[in-house]
Amino acid sequence: MNKRKIIGISIYIFFIALPIYWLVMMSFKSNEEILGSLTYWPQNFSFDNYITIFSDPSWYMGYVNSMIYVIMNVIITLLTALPAAYAFSRYRFLGDKPLFFWLLTNKMAPPAVFLLPFFQLYSSVGLFDTHIAVALAHCLFSVPLAVWILEGFMSGVPTEIDETAYIDGYSFPHFFIKIFIPMIRSAIGVTAFFSFMFSWVELLMARTLTSIHAKPIGAIMTRTIGGEGVDWGLLAAAGVLTIIPGCLVVWFVRNHIAKGFALGRV
């Protein structure tokens, strides 16, 4: 490590942290203080904004709803993407390349006009305003990405391992669960992180497919914009709370990210 690197990365970290610092500070201020003058530190430090959120079910249920569909999405994504990625990394089969690219194209459709057919589709199968509807809709982009990342990792695992296991009499499911999956733990960590991330931050689909029971926190936050203007303090507090779950996830997978794509296509 030389000094130039340390200075460089410190500047970048400072640049990342500054807007977040401002958000956190605002969440502890009252609206009078936020709009009154520029203060770098809250004059009257108060938890009022957070108390409002945690004491009102219509607020905190937003976080619960978002968490539920994001976790569902991560589980569905991993369960389906793992075998598919294995197939892509080990076998050639009819239409494999077009299929792989087709999966990726699903991330490329502009949502605005697709929202209406989405709404109609999920209403017609009776899933409107359920967590599973949002989880399934988010699979549209999380599954292709997961297959892509996992395939890269799996291609780095030598096929000799599979062959030896089959000679030893392992059946495919037994081998896959007992031997292969533990070998690519890091890959699963990284994939789970990406699925979590993209599902947690997506809002257009989540908002379209829900009304009351599964409404995500991002949609609830818009109600801070009311008749008498924006309730900045409350909005900031709600924003801060949206960052925390993600930070916990990163903390858990940090070592996997560091090992990262080590096995993979790199």
Add this chain to the structure above:
Amino acid sequence: MNLKVQNNKAWFLVLPVLLLVAFSAVIPLMTVVNYSVQDIFDNSRVYVGTEWYREVLNDPRLQASLIRQFIFSGSVLLIEIPLGILVALMMPTKGRMASLCLVVLAMPLLIPWNVVGTIWQIFGRADIGLMGAFLNGIGVNYNYASNPTDAWFTVLLMDVWHWTSLVALLCYSGLRAIPDAYYQAAKIDQASAWAVFRYIQLPKLRNVLVIGVLLRFMDSFMIYAEPFVLTGGGPGNSTTFLSQTLTKMAIGQFDLGPAAAFSLVYFLIVLLVSWLFFTTITHLDNKK
């Protein structure tokens, strides 16, 4: 690279993914194709063929926002990819500092997109925001709500803040995959830092960079929530990007037919650029 075996039974392993994605992808796509060739008028539908496509392609508003969109995505890629590589190279490799850097770096990625817009909306305000007040304090007449240059600057800065971390994280994990022996060999050869980067690190980063460039292109080309919250597309139309024009058309004016035609054209542009990029890269690979 492992040799792949021909085996059509592998389809069974892919089937769950195929069904899952097709359920959400095919029917909506067909519906949109349907809208794009029909005139929907109360309950009657008239087949209009390619009329909406012609109308959409000749719409100056759309052409303007398409150009704006290409400039935006191009600038985003030009800034974020080199900066992301640089950040990844500067990051500490082990210990607590590495963990801390990872977490801080990942933070902007984990904030819902409309909240990102909100953060910068406040942060840039000249009266109550840190950045706005600071810039005005040192004598720059900065106001993103009324000056188009400032608005562009803010939207770009916001995107760099939001997404450079993705490139950095991908490159960071790519760099960790390089065995120490490579660096030792370079040291014996007395290779310069630039040579190490050019001939050891950069080739090893190739694959993560492909993922990074494609993801950044797709997401920046479809950016919606952040500029919508930050500037509302203004001042004037200066930061109205493609998806915002589309949304205005679909929801604001109830022009479902042209909007559907437009979103298919939009989809095809993203598809074409990604495909060109993807095949060029694979082609270059095969040449080696």
